[in-house]
Amino acid sequence: QKEVEQNSGPLSVPEGAIASLNCTYSDRGSQSFFWYRQYSGKSPELIMSIYSNGDKEDGRFTAQLNKASQYVSLLIRDSQPSDSATYLCAVADSWGKFQFGAGTQVVVTP
Amino acid sequence: EAQVTQNPRYLITVTGKKLTVTCSQNMNHEYMSWYRQDPGLGLRQIYYSMNVEVTDKGDVPEGYKVSRKEKRNFPLILESPSPNQTSLYFCASSSYGKMGNTIYFGEGSWLTVV
Numbered sequence: 001q002k003e004v005e006q007n008s009g010p011l012s013v014p015e016g017a018i019a020s021l022n023c024t025y026s027d028r029g030s031q032s033f034f035w036y037r038q039y040s041g042k043s044p045e046l047i048m049s050i051y052s053n054g055d056k057e058d059g060r061f062t063a064q065l066n067k068a069s070q071y072v073s074l075l076i077r078d079s080q081p082s083d084s085a086t087y088l089c090a091v092a093d094s095w096g097k098f099q100f101g102a103g104t105q106v107v108v109t110p
Numbered sequence: 111e112a113q114v115t116q117n118p119r120y121l122i123t124v125t126g127k128k129l130t131v132t133c134s135q136n137m138n139h140e141y142m143s144w145y146r147q148d149p150g151l152g153l154r155q156i157y158y159s160m161n162v163e164v165t166d167k168g169d170v171p172e173g174y175k176v177s178r179k180e181k182r183n184f185p186l187i188l189e190s191p192s193p194n195q196t197s198l199y200f201c202a203s204s205s206y207g208k209m210g211n212t213i214y215f216g217e218g219s220w221l222t223v224v
Contacts, residue, residue, distance in 0.1 A: 008150070034212060043200055043215040044153075088153065090213070097141070098204070098213050102152030 006089050006101035013083075013108050019076040021104050023089030026070065030091040033065055033072045038086045038103065048074060079108045112137050116201045116216035123191055123223055131186045131219050133201035139214075141204045142184040143168070144176065146197040147218075153200065159184055191223040 003026045013019040021035075032051055036044035048063040050056045050072065056063045062075040072091075076083055089101040116133045123129050135142065143158040145168075155168030159178040173195055175187040184203075188195060199219045205211040 032211075041198070041218070041220075043218050045215075046212050049212060092213075097158075098143070098202075100145075100153040102150070 004089055004091055004099050004101040006087075006104045008102060009105035010107045011104055013076075013079045013106060015079060015081060015108055015110050017079055019079050019083065019106055019108070021074040021076075021087050021089075021106070023072045023074075023101055024070055025072070025089075025091045025099070027091065027093065027099070028070065029093050030067075030070075031094045032092040033063070034090040034092070035061075035063060035072075035074045036088040036090060036100075037083075038088055040086075044088055076106070079106075081108050081110060084108045112214060114201055114203055114214050114216040116199075116219050118219060119217065120220045121222070123221070125192055125223055126190050129188050129191060129221075131188075131199060131201075131221070133184045133186065133216060134182050135184075135201075135203040135214070136182065137203060137205075137214065138181065139203040139205055140181070141213075142178065143202045143213075144174070144184070144186045145200045145202065146170065146195075147200065148197050156186065156199075188221075191221075193223045195221065196223050197221060 005024045035048040038044040050063040050065045060077045064073045086103040088103045092098045114135045144156040145153040157176040159165045201216040204213040
């Protein structure tokens with residue numbers, strides 16, 4: 001069974017601090033890695049994608065990938081109340097078939 | 111504008127009354143999929159399709175049917191809905207066979223079976 005694992009949270013983060021989210025995956029054939037943000041009752045929206053080992057930065061978001069450890073993470077710097085949401089980790093194989101983690105709930109407190 | 115459109119967005123129905131949730135995408139994507147989302151369980155895949163007339167079961171296919179007669183459409187059919195199928199449903203599509211393409215979601219369909 002191919003799996004994508006995340007801590008469910010909630011992860012409570014003071015406003016302005018760094019939120020750190022982790023994700024592990026079991027399928028070594030995974031090629032593409034994504035982080036989606038989902039507000040309650042809404043559809044997931046893509047915030048980051050990463051395909052090779054290392055870091056990728058986009059504004060306040062940094063994704064980190066380590067294929068050897070089968071680990072992908074997301075850092076949110078200068079967390080804002082609008083960052084309060086559930087963050088879904090997704091992995092895709094070389095054919096583009098997706099698997100999703102159950103999500104980590106982030107709560108940014110003023 | 112790239113879109114995945116699903117209807118209805120909200121539906122309350124009674125046990126046993128057949129219903130269909132439609133899904134359409136305008137991006138010429140090969141891959142389409144249905145997910146249900148329940149509190150604490152994340153997105154669970156119901157069925158997926160890699161192209162026209164090619165469908166396969168996901169993780170939770172029981173009680174659902176799908177068809178893919180046209181590339182743009184992928185309806186989800188509940189032949190005899192039961193209360194345990196009350197959930198939020200998402201249709202999604204992406205390019206298949208190309209690494210790096212992301213998946214696009216519809217806005218979701220809230221289904222309540224009483």
